[in-house]
Amino acid sequence: MMNLYEVARFLEAHDNYDILTHAYPDGDTLGSAFALSLALAQIGKKSRVITTGIPSSFKYLPKLDEQEFETQTVVSVDVAADSLLGSNMSQYIGKVDLCIDHHGSNTFTAKAKFVDKFAAANCEILYKLFQRMDVKITHDIANCLYTGISTDTGCFRYTNTTAETMRVAASLMDFGCDTAYINKAMFETKTKNKIMLERAVYDTMKYCADGKCAIIHTTLDMIEKLGIGDDEMEGLASIPRQIEGVLMGITMREKQKDFFKISVRTNENINASDFCAQFGGGGHPAAAGCTIEGDLKTVTEKLVKAAERFL
Amino acid sequence: MMNLYEVARFLEAHDNYDILTHAYPDGDTLGSAFALSLALAQIGKKSRVITTGIPSSFKYLPKLDEQEFETQTVVSVDVAADSLLGSNMSQYIGKVDLCIDHHGSNTFTAKAKFVDKFAAANCEILYKLFQRMDVKITHDIANCLYTGISTDTGCFRYTNTTAETMRVAASLMDFGCDTAYINKAMFETKTKNKIMLERAVYDTMKYCADGKCAIIHTTLDMIEKLGIGDDEMEGLASIPRQIEGVLMGITMREKQKDFFKISVRTNENINASDFCAQFGGGGHPAAAGCTIEGDLKTVTEKLVKAAERFL
Numbered sequence: 001m002m003n004l005y006e007v008a009r010f011l012e013a014h015d016n017y018d019i020l021t022h023a024y025p026d027g028d029t030l031g032s033a034f035a036l037s038l039a040l041a042q043i044g045k046k047s048r049v050i051t052t053g054i055p056s057s058f059k060y061l062p063k064l065d066e067q068e069f070e071t072q073t074v075v076s077v078d079v080a081a082d083s084l085l086g087s088n089m090s091q092y093i094g095k096v097d098l099c100i101d102h103h104g105s106n107t108f109t110a111k112a113k114f115v116d117k118f119a120a121a122n123c124e125i126l127y128k129l130f131q132r133m134d135v136k137i138t139h140d141i142a143n144c145l146y147t148g149i150s151t152d153t154g155c156f157r158y159t160n161t162t163a164e165t166m167r168v169a170a171s172l173m174d175f176g177c178d179t180a181y182i183n184k185a186m187f188e189t190k191t192k193n194k195i196m197l198e199r200a201v202y203d204t205m206k207y208c209a210d211g212k213c214a215i216i217h218t219t220l221d222m223i224e225k226l227g228i229g230d231d232e233m234e235g236l237a238s239i240p241r242q243i244e245g246v247l248m249g250i251t252m253r254e255k256q257k258d259f260f261k262i263s264v265r266t267n268e269n270i271n272a273s274d275f276c277a278q279f280g281g282g283g284h285p286a287a288a289g290c291t292i293e294g295d296l297k298t299v300t301e302k303l304v305k306a307a308e309r310f311l
Numbered sequence: 312m313m314n315l316y317e318v319a320r321f322l323e324a325h326d327n328y329d330i331l332t333h334a335y336p337d338g339d340t341l342g343s344a345f346a347l348s349l350a351l352a353q354i355g356k357k358s359r360v361i362t363t364g365i366p367s368s369f370k371y372l373p374k375l376d377e378q379e380f381e382t383q384t385v386v387s388v389d390v391a392a393d394s395l396l397g398s399n400m401s402q403y404i405g406k407v408d409l410c411i412d413h414h415g416s417n418t419f420t421a422k423a424k425f426v427d428k429f430a431a432a433n434c435e436i437l438y439k440l441f442q443r444m445d446v447k448i449t450h451d452i453a454n455c456l457y458t459g460i461s462t463d464t465g466c467f468r469y470t471n472t473t474a475e476t477m478r479v480a481a482s483l484m485d486f487g488c489d490t491a492y493i494n495k496a497m498f499e500t501k502t503k504n505k506i507m508l509e510r511a512v513y514d515t516m517k518y519c520a521d522g523k524c525a526i527i528h529t530t531l532d533m534i535e536k537l538g539i540g541d542d543e544m545e546g547l548a549s550i551p552r553q554i555e556g557v558l559m560g561i562t563m564r565e566k567q568k569d570f571f572k573i574s575v576r577t578n579e580n581i582n583a584s585d586f587c588a589q590f591g592g593g594g595h596p597a598a599a600g601c602t603i604e605g606d607l608k609t610v611t612e613k614l615v616k617a618a619e620r621f622l
Contacts, residue, residue: 156467156480157498159491166481169467173474180470184578187468191555192522199513202506211503244502267495 002098004125007114008132010098011040016072017047020096022079023086025051027058027151027186032077032100032122034061035144039126039135052086057185061147062140073097078122078148080106100125120160123148127168142177147186150179155187193228194235200226201236206300209248213307214240217252217260219296237263237287247311248275250303252296260299262290275310313409315436318425319443321409322351327383328358331407333390334397336362338369338462338497343388343411343433345372346455350437350446363397368496372458373451384408389433389459391417411436431471434459438479453488458497461490466498504539511537512547517611520559524618525551528563528571530607548574548598558622559586561614563607571610573601586621 002010019036021029033049040047046069074096079085080103082093099110102125104117119125123145130137137145149169153161156169173179190198200222206215216239223233233253240249247270251263262279264272265287272288279302281290292299313321330347332340344360351358357380385407390396391414393404410421413436415428430436434456441448448456460480464472467480484490501509511533517526527550534544544564551560558581562574573590575583576598583599590613592601603610 155465157494161490163481163484166477166484170474170477170481173477179472183468188549188553189555190553192518195513195516195554199510199516202510202513205506205510207503238499242499242501243506244500 002112002114004114004129005132007098007100007129010112011045011075011129011133012043014073014097015045016069017045018071018074018092019047019049020074020076020079020085020089020092021049021051022084023052023089025054025058028121028123028148029078030054030058030061031144031146031148031151032126034063035123035126035130035141035148036075036077036100037064038062038138038141038144039130039133042135042138043133050089050092052088057189058147060181060185061144075100076108076110077126078102079108082107082109084108100129118162120158120162120165121149121152123152124165124168127172137172137175139176139178142172142175143182146172146177146179147182150182151186155183191232193226193232196226197228197232197236198239201239205240206304207246208304209308209311211245212247212311213250213304214243214246214248215250215252215300215303215307216240217254217296217300219254220257237265241265241267248272248307250307252299252303254296255291258293258295260292260294260296262292262299262303264288264290270311275306278306278310313423313425315425315440316443318409318411318440321423322356322386322440322444323354325384325408326356327380328356329382329385329403330358330360331385331387331390331396331400331403332360332362333395334363334400336365336369339432339434339459340389341365341369341372342455342457342459342462343437345374346434346437346441346452346459347386347388347411348375349373349449349452349455350441350444353446354444361400361403363399368500369458371492371496372455386411387419387421388437389413390419393418393420395419411440429473431469431473431476432460432463434463435476435479438482448483448486450487453483453486454493457483457488457490458493461493462497466494502543504537504543507537508539508543508547509550512550516551517615518557519615520619520622522556523558523622524561524615525554525557525559526561526563526611526614526618527551528565528607528611530565531568534565548576552576552578559583559618561618563610563614565607566602569604569606571603571605571607573603573610573614575599575601581622586617589617589621 019033021033037047046067075098096110099108099113101115102119102122106115201216204217237251247267249265253261255261266272273283276288276290279290330344332344348358357378386409407421410419410424412426413430413433417426512527515528548562558578560576564572566572577583584594587599587601590601
């Protein structure tokens with residue numbers, strides 16, 4: 001693995017970059033990609049960002065004009081595994097020169113890597129990288145990096161946030177990033193559809209295991225009636241775990257007729273991954289998933305029984 | 312007005328403190344009071360915190376054992392006006408020796424004052440104060456101060472958050488404050504009642520002025536049926552303004568039969584205070600209030616008409 005100083009020298013030594021984000025891009029992968037592109041431009045390098053389906057809420061991120069060049073170097077940002085590249089990026093698999101990431105679980109195939117699992121966001125790594133290069137943190141770069149850091153930390157709320165994260169964010173604020181705009185767009189704006197969806201989902205809330213488990217669901221019928229797209233379904237899984245006394249929150253989403261995608265979020269040493277393993281799934285201790293076939297009633301009953309045994 | 316150095320010398324020169332919070336105490340006034348009490352104990356001073364009705368979510372804040380002493384010095388923390396003291400503190404009005412606050416609008420009656428309106432939280436002031444005294448930031452003090460700073464900034468999301476705020480929070484994290492516990496308790500926990508209330512309130516959502524205004528309400532009937540206390544009604548007012556495209560969010564709460572308390576929250580240069588002035592109310596540009604008499608239908612119609620004229 002490279003160290004950050006070596007990454008800086010690598011970027012200075014190469015040119016004509018394709019910068020890859022992961023599929024279903026979020027604030028951290030997009031903020032990283034655009035910030036890197038702007039930084040490379042400052043040192044006279046050409047680059048383009050290769051991504052897929054940027055959610056409209058991220059349209060404010062500053063972008064460079066399209067540049068004509070033949071790709072010589074491929075860099076990925078915030079991509080933890082080959083399978084996480086978009087379907088439009090399959091030709092890059094095995095051809096990535098440098099991978100910059102903050103996922104401890106990183107298995108991405110690349111000729112060189114820099115992975116710092118203690119960084120709350122990939123954008124936190126890039127801030128430190130730019131300090132080791134002849135790159136000025138402009139207003140645009142600060143906006144990109146702040147976006148990545150604030151979104152990956154739930155606005156400094158999640159446990160990945162460190163004192164170092166706070167200090168990097170403070171520096172970005174010194175460089176004039178638009179925290180008011182970004183925080184409002186990222187954390188205080190919901191579409192009307194999202195409000196309708198949350199309302200419908202609240203109506204499905206069930207408690208079991210003496211209130212230690214809460215379950216919500218969406219069905220194909222509900223989604224069709226509400227006219228809601230898949231990209232508006234984000235964030236539902238965090239709803240049931242928020243409730244006082246709930247140790248395990250379960251979200252059931254019907255993806256196809258009688259086929260449910262289950263998301264499990266847990267508090268206080270309840271292992272979500274172990275719970276999901278019973279149904280052939282897995283994940284992290286506090287956030288895991290699985291799929292279960294069956295109609296709403298059958299699948300709910302399976303989960304209730306499993307939860308009551310488990311808790 | 313004193314400077315911070317003088318405040319530090321004042322606290323060292325006096326003894327036997329009553330520390331006053333404001334009524335309906337929040338994280339910042341409680342965090343300030345308990346932190347000051349712990350700091351004073353370190354330099355050999357006795358103190359007690361005078362407050363009223365600590366919400367159960369703040370029970371984790373570290374408290375000193377009750378001490379016996381005759382009051383010699385009265386200090387208020389985060390109290391902007393005499394009227395904001397609890398009804399159990401009226402005997403202190405006009406007898407406060409030192410007022411430490413961060414409200415630019417401060418009109419509190421005190422013999423000496425330190426007010427810094429650029430501090431995001433009163434606890435941010437106390438952090439800097441303790442650096443000018445022989446006070447060590449213990450784990451307990453760090454927890455108190457982080458609680459005040461995170462709650463008054465919506466976990467670093469509101470526009471009062473500065474680079475300095477982030478750096479103070481970073482230092483508190485260096486001192487080992489329990490950010491995971493505090494953030495979860497403050498920002499990710501809702502009571503079952505709260506969930507029921509939000510669900511009921513979502514069902515009342517109305518849009519007017521081409522979707523630029525959203526209105527929600529609670530009635531005495533709803534609250535009685537749900538069995539919800541007044542302290543669980545916090546935070547409702549932020550719901551309608553969150554919706555994409557909404558410039559003015561109005562929350563109507565029936566406080567007595569046919570008597571509504573109206574909270575108005577606005578975005579992007581829509582002046583909430585001007586809007587409320589039409590009904591004899593007022594407040595800040597982005598957050599204001601008023602009261603209107605009448606039944607639900609009449610009051611709603613009045614607000615809809617006013618909103619359509621105003622936007």
